[in-house]
Amino acid sequence: MPVLTCRGLRKEFGGHMVLDGLDLTVDEHQVVALIGASGSGKSTLLRCVNLLEELDDGSIELDGEEISDPRVDPDLVRRRIGMVFQSYNLFPHLTVLENITLAPRRVHRRARAEADAQARELLDRVGLGAKADAYPDRLSGGQQQRVAIVRALANSPRLMLLDEVTSALDPELVGEVLTMIRDLKADGMTMVLATHEMGFAREVADQVCFLDGGRVVEAGPPAQVLGEPTQPRTRQFLSRIIEAGRL
C-alpha cells in the first residue's frame, strides 16, 4: 500500500487554478522529486498534503486513510507528516533545543528530560550538538535548515515534505543540507521534495514528477524524465534550466 495517494487534487486561488486534477502516488521508502517552473504549484501541493490549505476537490490518502475527509482531525494528521520550509521558519524566541522539543513535549506530552535527550542525540548525529542552546539567529542558513529538518524528524513522521529546502541558502551551504537528506533516504524515509537542484533530484529521487498547468505532466525515474523527456513542455523546461546552467 502506498504511503501517500493524491487523486484529482484541485486548488484555486482567486480564480487561478493552481492544482487542476493532480494525481500522485508515493510508495514506502520512496523519494519523489517535484520539479516545475516557479508558480507551477509545488508548494501548494505540499501544503495541501499537510492540510495547511483546504482542497477545492479531490482526495488525499495517508497510509490508506483518507485525510482530506473533513471529519479527520488535521492536528492528528500533521503529527504523522514532517514538513520543512524554504525559509526554515525556526521559532526565533526559542533555542535550537527548544525548537526541536516543542512538538515532542507539547504534542506528544513527553517528559522534558526524555525530549531533551532525544533532541540532543539527533543534533549530535548531524554535527550540531554544540549549537543546542544557541538561538536560531546565531546560526548560518545551512545550520538553521538542518535544525528545521531535525525539528520535523523529532515527531518520527511517516512522510517528510521538503519545500525547496536549499533555495534560500548560499551555494557553499547547500551541500550540508543535501547530505542530510541523502542520509534520510539511506535510513528509508519516505519523502516528497520540491526542488530546483536537478543534479540532486537525479541522484536521490526514485521518481521525478514534472508539474505544469496544475498537473503532473511527466513522471518516471530521474534518468528518463531528466534525460529523455517525452513531453514537449518538460523538454522546454529542462532546456531553460540548462541555459541557466543548473543541470
Added chain:
Amino acid sequence: MSLLEHTPSAAQLRRTAYRRRQTVRSVLVAASSTAALGTLLVLAVTGAPGWDRVRESFLDPSIARDALPAVLAGLWLNVRLLVCCAAGALLLGLLIALLRTLRGPVFFPVRALAAGYTYTFRGLPLIIVLYVLTLGVPGLRLQGMPPVLVLGGLALVLTYGGYLAEVFRAGIESIHPSQLAAARSLGLTYRQTMRHVVLPQAVRRVAPPLLNDVVALQKDVGLVSLAGPIDAVRAAQIATAETFNYTPYILAGVLFVLLAIPLIAVTDWVTLRSARRQSGG
C-alpha cells in the same frame, strides 16, 4: 592573535588622534552651551518681577513639610491602584485580543462582542466611565455592591483594557504566517500555537507600547478621586484649600515624576533592547 600583534600604521594613528580631539571638542561644546542656557533660564525666572510672590505661593518649604504625610498617603493609593489596574487591564486586553483572533462561525458572537468592547471603550472618555460606574451603579442599590474604590478601579481597567487589547492585537498580527504554518505543521493545535509560538513573540514585540500605556495609566489612576477616594492630587488640593498656597501641588507633581522615573526607565530600556534585537536580525 594577528590583530593584537598588529602595529597600527602612521595614517591610522593620525586618524585615531584626530577622532579623539573631535570627541573632546564636542563634549566641551555641549557642556558650555548647557551651562550658558541654564544660567540664562535661572536669571530670567528669578529676575522676573513676580518671582518672590511665586516662590512664596508655590515653593514654600514649611508648607511642603506639613502637606507631605497627607500627599504621601494619597500617593500610596495611586501606587496600589496602579499595580492592580495595570495587571487587570493587561489581562483583559490580552483576553480581548485573543478572542478577536478566533475564527469560525461559532465564535462570531464572541468576536463581535470583543470588537464592540474595544470600539466603545476606546471612544468613551474615562471620566464618563468613572462617573457611570462609581455614581450610577451604586444607585442600583444591589446586594453585595463593591466599594467605590473597586468600581473606580474597574472603570480604569475597562478603559485601558480597550487600548491594550489593540496593542496586543497589533503584536499578534505582526507575527508572520509562516511561523503559524511551521507550528501547525508540527501538529500543534491552534491554542498551543498561540501559547507557545505567537504570543511570546508578539508580547516581546509590543512590550514598549504596552509599558507606555502603563505610564499613562499611572497618571490617570488619580481620577478615581472624583468619586471620593483621596489620591495624591486630591490630598494636595485639600491642603491647598486649607493654606491658600499651591506648594502641595508642586510637591505632588514632584512625587509623581519620581514615581514614574523607574517605570519610564524600564520602558526605555525595553524599547532599546527590542530595537536592537530587530535590527540585529
